[in-house]
Amino acid sequence: MQDTPIDSARTSSVPFVADDDTSLPLRINGKPFFHGGDPSMPLLWFLRDTLRLTGTKFGCGIGACGACTVLVDGKAQRSCLTPISAATGHDIVTIEGLATGDALHPVQRAWIEADVAQCGYCQAGQIMAAVDLLKRTPKPNDADISRITNLCRCGTYPRSRQAIKRAAELMHGATK
Amino acid sequence: MNNVAAKNPLAGNVVSGENMTDDLAASASIAGQSVRHESAHLHVSGRATYTDDIALPPNTLHAAFGISRIAHGHITSLDLTAVLAAPGVIAVATSADIPGENNYGGIVHDDPIFTDTLVQYVGQPIFAVAAETCMAARKAAAQARISYAELPPVLDIRSALAAQNYVMPSRHLLRGDPDAAMANAPHRLRGTVTMGGQDHFYLEGQIAIAIPQEDGAMLIHSSTQHPTEVQNIVAHVLHRPAHAITVLCRRMGGGFGGKESQPALIAAAAAVLANKSGRPVKLRLDRDADMLITGKRHDFLADYEVGFDADGRLCALKLMLASRCGYSADLSGPIADRAVCHVDNAYFLEHVDITTHLCKTNTVSNTAFRGFGGPQGMLIIERILDDIARFRGLDPLAVRRRNYYGIHERNTTHYGHVIEDNILDTITDQLVASSDYRARRDALVEWNAQNAIIKRGIALTPIKFGISFNATIFNQAGALVHIYTDGTVLLNHGGTEMGQGLYTKVAQVVATEFGLPLSAIRTSATDTSKVPNTSATAASSGADLNGKAAQAAAQTLRDRLVAHACQKHDLRPEQIRFADGHVQLGPQHRVSFKELAASAYAARVSLSSTGFYATPKIHWDRSRFNGRPFFYFTYGAAVSEVAIDTLTGETQLLRVDILQDVGISLNPAIDLGQIEGAYLQGVGWLTSEELYWNGKGELKTHAPSTYKIPSVRDWPLHANIRLLEQEPNREDTIYRSKAVGEPPLMLCISAFLAIRDAVAACGSVGALPDLDAPATPEAVLRAIDSVRGEAHDGARV
Numbered sequence: 001m002q003d004t005p006i007d008s009a010r011t012s013s014v015p016f017v018a019d020d021d022t023s024l025p026l027r028i029n030g031k032p033f034f035h036g037g038d039p040s041m042p043l044l045w046f047l048r049d050t051l052r053l054t055g056t057k058f059g060c061g062i063g064a065c066g067a068c069t070v071l072v073d074g075k076a077q078r079s080c081l082t083p084i085s086a087a088t089g090h091d092i093v094t095i096e097g098l099a100t101g102d103a104l105h106p107v108q109r110a111w112i113e114a115d116v117a118q119c120g121y122c123q124a125g126q127i128m129a130a131v132d133l134l135k136r137t138p139k140p141n142d143a144d145i146s147r148i149t150n151l152c153r154c155g156t157y158p159r160s161r162q163a164i165k166r167a168a169e170l171m172h173g174a175t176k
Numbered sequence: 177m178n179n180v181a182a183k184n185p186l187a188g189n190v191v192s193g194e195n196m197t198d199d200l201a202a203s204a205s206i207a208g209q210s211v212r213h214e215s216a217h218l219h220v221s222g223r224a225t226y227t228d229d230i231a232l233p234p235n236t237l238h239a240a241f242g243i244s245r246i247a248h249g250h251i252t253s254l255d256l257t258a259v260l261a262a263p264g265v266i267a268v269a270t271s272a273d274i275p276g277e278n279n280y281g282g283i284v285h286d287d288p289i290f291t292d293t294l295v296q297y298v299g300q301p302i303f304a305v306a307a308e309t310c311m312a313a314r315k316a317a318a319q320a321r322i323s324y325a326e327l328p329p330v331l332d333i334r335s336a337l338a339a340q341n342y343v344m345p346s347r348h349l350l351r352g353d354p355d356a357a358m359a360n361a362p363h364r365l366r367g368t369v370t371m372g373g374q375d376h377f378y379l380e381g382q383i384a385i386a387i388p389q390e391d392g393a394m395l396i397h398s399s400t401q402h403p404t405e406v407q408n409i410v411a412h413v414l415h416r417p418a419h420a421i422t423v424l425c426r427r428m429g430g431g432f433g434g435k436e437s438q439p440a441l442i443a444a445a446a447a448v449l450a451n452k453s454g455r456p457v458k459l460r461l462d463r464d465a466d467m468l469i470t471g472k473r474h475d476f477l478a479d480y481e482v483g484f485d486a487d488g489r490l491c492a493l494k495l496m497l498a499s500r501c502g503y504s505a506d507l508s509g510p511i512a513d514r515a516v517c518h519v520d521n522a523y524f525l526e527h528v529d530i531t532t533h534l535c536k537t538n539t540v541s542n543t544a545f546r547g548f549g550g551p552q553g554m555l556i557i558e559r560i561l562d563d564i565a566r567f568r569g570l571d572p573l574a575v576r577r578r579n580y581y582g583i584h585e586r587n588t589t590h591y592g593h594v595i596e597d598n599i600l601d602t603i604t605d606q607l608v609a610s611s612d613y614r615a616r617r618d619a620l621v622e623w624n625a626q627n628a629i630i631k632r633g634i635a636l637t638p639i640k641f642g643i644s645f646n647a648t649i650f651n652q653a654g655a656l657v658h659i660y661t662d663g664t665v666l667l668n669h670g671g672t673e674m675g676q677g678l679y680t681k682v683a684q685v686v687a688t689e690f691g692l693p694l695s696a697i698r699t700s701a702t703d704t705s706k707v708p709n710t711s712a713t714a715a716s717s718g719a720d721l722n723g724k725a726a727q728a729a730a731q732t733l734r735d736r737l738v739a740h741a742c743q744k745h746d747l748r749p750e751q752i753r754f755a756d757g758h759v760q761l762g763p764q765h766r767v768s769f770k771e772l773a774a775s776a777y778a779a780r781v782s783l784s785s786t787g788f789y790a791t792p793k794i795h796w797d798r799s800r801f802n803g804r805p806f807f808y809f810t811y812g813a814a815v816s817e818v819a820i821d822t823l824t825g826e827t828q829l830l831r832v833d834i835l836q837d838v839g840i841s842l843n844p845a846i847d848l849g850q851i852e853g854a855y856l857q858g859v860g861w862l863t864s865e866e867l868y869w870n871g872k873g874e875l876k877t878h879a880p881s882t883y884k885i886p887s888v889r890d891w892p893l894h895a896n897i898r899l900l901e902q903e904p905n906r907e908d909t910i911y912r913s914k915a916v917g918e919p920p921l922m923l924c925i926s927a928f929l930a931i932r933d934a935v936a937a938c939g940s941v942g943a944l945p946d947l948d949a950p951a952t953p954e955a956v957l958r959a960i961d962s963v964r965g966e967a968h969d970g971a972r973v
Contacts, residue, residue, distance in 0.1 A: 060463040060880050096223075112212065115213065117216060117219035119378070119431075121226060124222045153378055155852055156852075157852075158897075
């Protein structure tokens with residue numbers, strides 16, 4: 001939390017401007033940003049505190065629970081353990097960047113259809129992990145889904161399983 | 177919000193409106209439908225705001241606790257010079273900075289916000305620091321120099337029992353003549369049942385933001401199941417009147433009981449620092465700090481002696497129930513009482529003698545956790561019945577059914593409550609058939625005869641869980657409903673949303689009463705300035721209490737609208753009907769709800785009302801352990817089948833079949849989700865979740881790297897989860913629904929006893945596996961050794 005939160009209206013539309021040569025460039029949800037502080041700061045803090053992209057959550061801080069999962073070059077990664085320096089030059093997508101305009105991503109749609117979320121806190125991370133899985137494995141079976149390590153204390157797993165399979169159908173144009 | 181009834185994706189599990197009560201079915205009500213969680217669209221897009229996501233005023237400080245590193249001792253010196261001098265630090269608070277009472281204990285005042293003399297557990301808060309950033313505060317907190325005169329710690333239940341070290345007086349329940357019945361029993365067994373605790377591991381840790389307001393007031397954002405208690409404790413701590421403190425909570429990222437009493441500590445510490453610095457203060461615990469500082473489910477130990485006949489029917493039961501409370505009382509008294517009130521589970525106990533001891537240990541103060549002592553009590557009797565069946569070589573299910581409560585006789589609990597809604601046989605019959613229990617049990621015997629390494633086990637266990645707070649006083653709720661002139665409705669009630677779908681269910685009730693679509697109803701954050709003096713959202717009672725209170729408010733408003741319409745259109749009340757966003761005014765006229773609301777406003781009719789509900793029929797004499805503490809019981813049963821690897825001790829849940837009573841469901845999709853999640857959370861408690869303290873009283877499992885909650889691979893691939901149909905609540909609850917939050921957690925006992933069944937298959941017939949909970953691989957291997965060595969826990973008397 002080295003960076004002071006700044007006005008969210010400004011960050012939501014206008015990218016940061018590099019203030020010196022040492023600033024680290026970042027590409028988040030398709031927009032360019034610069035980070036001028038500690039390069040070892042976790043990406044999660046930059047997302048939450050600087051950009052006010054609060055859909056990505058803090059859960060455990062040691063990369064085990066998965067609440068902070070984002071996509072780095074399309075691959076699910078724990079942002080609490082990713083230093084900004086390691087995110088520089090990569091394409092980062094958060095839960096806020098998943099939808100295209102008003103059109104939800106098929107995984108988000110499947111999630112709503114299957115009534116997955118209970119408390120909802122881990123769900124952004126679950127969805128990002130599912131997006132990654134479906135990219136690598138377009139038709140995942142139960143064993144594939146079992147490799148997701150994101151934790152959900154409400155125990156929504158039967159429904160996230162269901163939603164991932166449904167999303168696979170949606171992404172392949174099947175209407176069921 | 178999408179108001180279209182969502183099709184439940186779990187095919188075959190949908191219970192739709194066809195079994196609604198007549199008046200509801202007639203109005204095609206929204207109550208009873210599987211409408212989506214009111215925040216579903218926010219949850220999936222990252223737009224649901226949790227306390228940690230709230231935009232902060234620019235001058236907000238971030239706080240961290242300074243905690244004890246020893247389990248027991250006196251503080252001989254506390255030097256905070258380096259803390260204050262650390263970069264970014266603005267304020268440090270100790271007990272000396274508390275204007276009022278240094279306590280957050282709700283029942284016994286033995287929980288200091290900051291301890292100043294005696295340290296009683298590793299992790300106990302001693303001070304808190306507020307700094308410009310979160311990291312600055314945490315780094316500064318580590319700079320404290322604290323000296324202690326150490327005392328020997330008491331860490332476990334047996335040591336506390338030996339020292340008679342208790343947080344509250346021991347209690348005793350006696351019914352019948354257990355001494356004589358025991359002496360006359362054809363068979364007797366003695367044994368011990370032990371079970372571990374459980375960390376809540378809500379994904380959203382404890383958090384509060386305290387924001388000073390004008391004229392001494394304080395606004396608190398708290399992730400809490402109990403805003404009123406946070407309000408009252410902050411008021412006492414700051415020595416301010418209750419009207420100066422406002423507590424808000426829109427949603428929690430999980431509660432599970434861990435946010436019933438514990439949030440008051442977090443909020444009070446933030447408020448003390450805000451009071452001292454004059455600036456807003458946010459206190460969010462790190463995961464490790466959360467697990468070290470805040471309470472968990474109680475571990476229990478039970479020594480039992482049971483007498484029974486040749487068929488396994490209970491003759492007498494003597495129990496010594498001891499719970500590890502930690503250093504203070506917290507909710508340990510009511511939790512032990514609920515354990516006593518659930519030691520019967522589904523079974524008639526005619527001659528019974530129960531003593532409870534609330535053991536004081538130098539560990540974190542244990543607290544509420546989904547089930548609140550019920551799971552511990554029920555596991556004990558289920559283990560005892562399992563012992564009896566194994567000892568006699570009988571089918572465990574046959575022994576259970578032989579001991580079920582009767583309908584017209586053998587129907588009074590050991591605390592004097594006559595059971596009027598027993599549906600145990602209905603549920604068991606249906607589940608035995610749908611799960612194919614008997615054929616599968618026979619197949620297991622065959623499997624185990626042919627396989628030496630992988631053994632399988634199966635168990636069917638029932639639940640009967642009492643609904644209402646044991647303490648009658650808490651069984652009340654309030655709601656506030658406004659109708660605006662555009663026909664939309666703002667709903668507020670005292671219940672909190674922690675993922676259980678309470679806001680959705682109560683909004684369904686209000687939509688049903690007004691005949692409005694759900695999109696016309698918005699629920700605002702739980703707020704002590706809107707609905708006062710609320711009870712914790714706990715004891716599974718949220719929808720029962722707040723649904724009825726909101727219904728009362730809506731009916732008051734509907735009556736006013738009806739009276740207005742009758743006067744204006746010269747109609748009788750029975751000629752007016754609310755449905756589909758419209759109001760039918762006699763045979764001729766039909767207006768929109770909006771038009772009627774605007775018309776009533778123009779006629780100067782109040783469009784705002786409170787509603788109140790107090791649960792009827794209940795009474796409880798705590799001193800005599802007697803009364804009718806529960807409005808009704810919720811029932812259910814589960815069959816779990818497991819495989820164990822006898823070389824590694826690993827277990828795998830192969831299949832689960834659940835049949836759960838929810839009365840007439842308010843929302844089948846939500847109820848099924850509660851059942852699935854509760855079962856798995858319970859399985860975690862009894863299998864993988866092991867809390868380990870070392871000899872110095874240091875909790876060594878304080879992160880998900882060492883503390884294992886269930887993950888997606890732990891959900892059995894064959895799962896048949898069903899709601900019992902055609903069984904409305906026999907009591908007048910909201911649309912005849914039943915509570916669902918806690919009861920299905922206890923279905924997990926079937927998984928534990930299935931593991932025990934598989935372990936038993938490693939030994940000779942009649943062996944009583946010495947399996948303690950949690951059944952970790954180590955515990956399973958030890959238990960296998962115990963049956964192979966023919967040593968067992970139950971000593972034949």
